[in-house]
Amino acid sequence: MSYLRFDKALMMNLEESLPREILRTNMSGAYHCTTIVDCNTRKYHGLLVIPVPNLDDENHVLLSSLDETVIQHGAEFNLGLHKYQGNNFSPKGHKYIREFDSETIPKTIYRVGGVVLTKEKIFVHHENRILIRYTLVDAHSPTKIRLRPFLAFRSVREYTNENPRASREYQLIENGIKTCMYPGYPELFMQLNKKNEFHFIPDWYRGIEYSKEQERGYHFQEDLYVPGYFEVDIKKGESIVFSAGISEETPRQLKRLFDEAVADRTPRDSFYHCLKNSAHQFLNKQGDNYYFLAGYPWFKCRARDMFIALPGLTLAVDEKNVFEKVMETAEKAIYAFINDEPLDPNIYEMEHPDVLLWAVWALQQYGKETTREQCRTKYGKLLEDIMEYLRQRKHENLFLHDNGLLYTNGTEKAVTWMNSTVNGRPVIPRTGYIVEINALWYNALRFIAEMSREGGNEVLAASLDEQAELTGQSFVEVFRNEFGYLLDYVDGYMMDWSVRPNMIFTVAFDYSPLTKEQKKQILDIATKELLTPKGIRSLSPKSGGYNPNYVGPQIERDYAYHQGTAWPWLMGFYLEAYLRIYKMSGISFVERQLIGFEEEITSHCIGTISELFDGNPPFRGRGAISFAMNVAEILRILKLLSKYNL
Template sequence: MSYLRFEKALMTNLEESVPRELLRTNRSGAYSCSTIVDCNTRKYHGLLVVPVPELDDENHVLLSSLDPTVIQHGAEFNLGLHKYQGNNYSPKGHKYIREFDCDKVPTTLYRVGGVVLKKEVVFQHYEDRILIRYTLVDAHSATTLRFRPFLAFRSVRQFTHENSVASREYTEVTNGIKTRMYAGYPELYMQFSKKVEFVFQPDWYRGVEYPKEQERGYASNEDLYVPGYFEMDIKKGESIVFSASTSACKTTGLKKLFQDEVDERSPRDNFFHCLVNAAHQFHNRTKKDERYILAGYPWFKCRARDTFIALPGLTLSIEEEDYFELVMETAMRGLYEFMAGKPLTAKIYEIDQPDVLLWCVWAVQQYAKHAGREKCNRKYGKLLYDILHYIIDNRHPNLKLCENGLLYSEGKDKAVTWMNSTAGGRPVVPRTGYIVEFNALWYNALKFCASMAADYGDATEAADFERYATLCGKSFVETFVNEYGYLFDYVEPKDNPDWSVRPNMIFAVALDYSPLTPAQQKAVLDVCTRELLTPKGLRSLSPKSGGYNPMYVGPQTQRDYAYHQGTAWPWLGGFYMEACLKIYKRTRLSFIERQMVGYEDEMTSHCLGTIPELFDGNPPFHGRGAISFAINVAEILRTLELLEKYKY
């Protein structure tokens, strides 16, 4: 049986099928996303969603959906599915679904009387083109297919409504049409692999409702424009291919193009292969051939911190060292522009956050383990030393090296760590002063760069880094270790330390170089195990701490207050499991393998084959937030790699 396969009973039960989402990307910023029954439940859903840089920095839904209709003996059977106000679903095409399989490409099998129709979908790599192949597997009489395109032409953050400005004009092209609802947008080409009749029958479908937006406390209704429909006859055993794109295609080559794209796909036939597939979806190659890592789908862009945290897991852990180097080439340009105070030409957001440089050093450290220290020094040695001297010279606008060897950041008025939710313009968790993971990363960076300098650089440089590391390590223990065996999350020298039990202390154990003694490391790990560990990662706050709010539900403000106040994060679980292996080694292998089961369960729920942004901190640990999140996928892949190393 296929790994990602669902039978009729689940597909026709909307309570089970509608919450399951499906994401396909082209690795250049565009994507296709909906539910497994093709019922859009978010404003971010669409069959063809593309960036339109001429308009703004957002993605735009051009083609929302395509409804196929089977016609036999004059009877019409619409296979589409939309949700309207009042919990009404129409036209209820899901009842014809017999099975759904997503191992290689999403494949839906419909049965309408004696008609069996198969639908397969691929997104062409590096092109803004969605391809759908329809095959008439069986039919006992003449069969006609009709297709209605639902158009939106809007930003993923907005809605479209019936209006008189939308253009109804269209132009016939080879086996299809091209149209554009509003000026400034690209033309949408809708073409088929065989001759088709287009019937112009413009109409607005009003009151389409998106329940996921309702859950999040947003507006949730829009109107979609249908310019008409395409119609063609199809014979038993025949396949036709539909293309929707921002550019015209040679329709005679559509069948071959579809098959070529299918042949390139790797099966998602197990947990690991699903994660590898998900890792590739975060790849982003621009027209300038720059390479980035997108932080997540469907609404995140390339963020600096996420890039460096995710990069080792998404590339090195699956033997894709070359893509690590391509992303680093773009990222290095951005880092040097930032350190020189120049305008950024690299499209990397939040590069000024104070821990970004520290995470960059950590990412390079992982590269050294895979590619070898000599190659690492040759490619990134200068970058490492430049970063450390930039910090030591106190040139960062919000990262001050104090006399005690610790790094200080101001975070009262603006969120500066990964715990970045805000309410009323101020951080919900105002982490400020000496921040625990910043200084754990700083100590690790100093020790790593000292060892690299000793081996390939300058003995004097190595001695200087070691001196800073010794001072930092001593102050770290004095500042963060408390009498209860865990670490303060942050310490503001003028105020009391923060006593909340949070997961950020795990980095002081998991990183290669730790300022803590083995006994202190074990104590920290034990507290994380008792108070923070869930089957979906570490909680962002202990249930015993004040303000625990583990359910990420409700309107935006309510979710902002819960975002880092008890929700569970898989990427933190990755560092927790690395710390476990570091301290207990092979004796914890079976324990960590059991933890992996909690993530494998997600392959068939939420968004198929990937890991969402976060989970509720209490049972049943529902997945929440973005449907696919880079650092979560990355850290699970890195954990699987660590497991293999400890096994053999």
């Protein structure tokens, strides 16, 4: 029985099938994304969505979709599905679907009368190419397949509309055509492994609608250009491979290329394997540099997200070499930043005040998964240079005060992970002494002190320990209140008494200025007020401004983003804190909390975890369909659990 299999009843029920999406990436920035019934519901959806660096830093939809038509005895059965005005779907190809299986690669089984046809899709790693294999499992008479490509050639942020500028020109190539709608775009090569006929019948399909964009309060209609169609005979038992890419391929190599790509995939046959596959999809290899994207379909590589996600996406799936490759790229970016040199354009938000501290935390996890000696050998100098940079007060928005705490100005610009803005201003202006930044700071001081001492630098170690003593004492005095939890941020006489999850890091980190009893009080309050089955709330329901539902137009969602929504990545630190307090007796509790995420593997974007969830029942998934920090932290907790269960 497949872990990700959906039967005829679910596939034919569009209320059930349309919300379920599927994502595949080439691990170099390009992706394929749609619903499990191949009906696009977002402007971000497409069969071939790729970066076009000479235009901008966005992804672009070249091939939006491909409609298949089965032809027997002159009768045509169109397997495509598009939404038009008035909630009208055409041509309703989903009624022919008998099963969808995504264990190894996405596979749809269609039955049209006596015809049984399978469709399998695979995205080639590190190449802008998608392959689709059609296999005629059963047929009692001669059969043809017609393939009709829907072209967009536009940014994922925009829409295509019928216009005279779009080029209709195309050229025949071996077993296919190449075409390009607008200057600046690469040519799109569409080929089959078998000789076929291309019929040039150019037309625009007008008024295609994207329901997810409509839900989010955006414009949601566009026109797509169809240059014509390919038509090919197919025999019972025969497989035909369609290729769409930005370079020409040798048709006779397509079957081999497809088989090799399939053999390289890990089946999504368990919760762990789904998350591991999802982890791989965030990788973005550009030349010799390796990055992790923050999420799909619209996020770039963000420095904070990359460092938080790095241990879970690599070390937790026993891929130390990938950690080192990404960190090699990140290390160059860190030195460029601290030396005031040109920044890596592929890494965004390097200047945020907590980024270097999260980098230290990521390296700390590397030391725990390998050895302290190995960590010190590879990254000891980097750690000490980061610490020197911070202690010398060189960061333009991170000020080390005499009380040992780090002060940050966050009134004009969002500077932490709670980064939603409206009209250019932070929704939550966290400023002054921010709790997780100073928890990270204390943890970094103690960790680097120990690393320096083990490396023989007793002078630096003693200095850092002395700094940590002052920081720890001030941390407790400034943040801890009489109710047993921590203030979220403090700026002079302004204190944020909201119960937020940022205090949980002080319990989860290896080094904390709090006593065990103080940690337990924080954990208890987080459990009572912030814990949900899908993550940790960004604000307690008992605090002012609680807004748990991430719905409506952009401005409404921005106000709700960190005001009660639940975040799965925070659950990783919460559960780590829980195990620190309760140790072996906490294992069954942690295992129960993970069940809520396993349920999500077959909902929303199947095989991965959404960006955030509503803070109230039924805790619906929202935002980006696949989010790196969420996948990473759940994987990290699974790895931590495995150590407790040894």
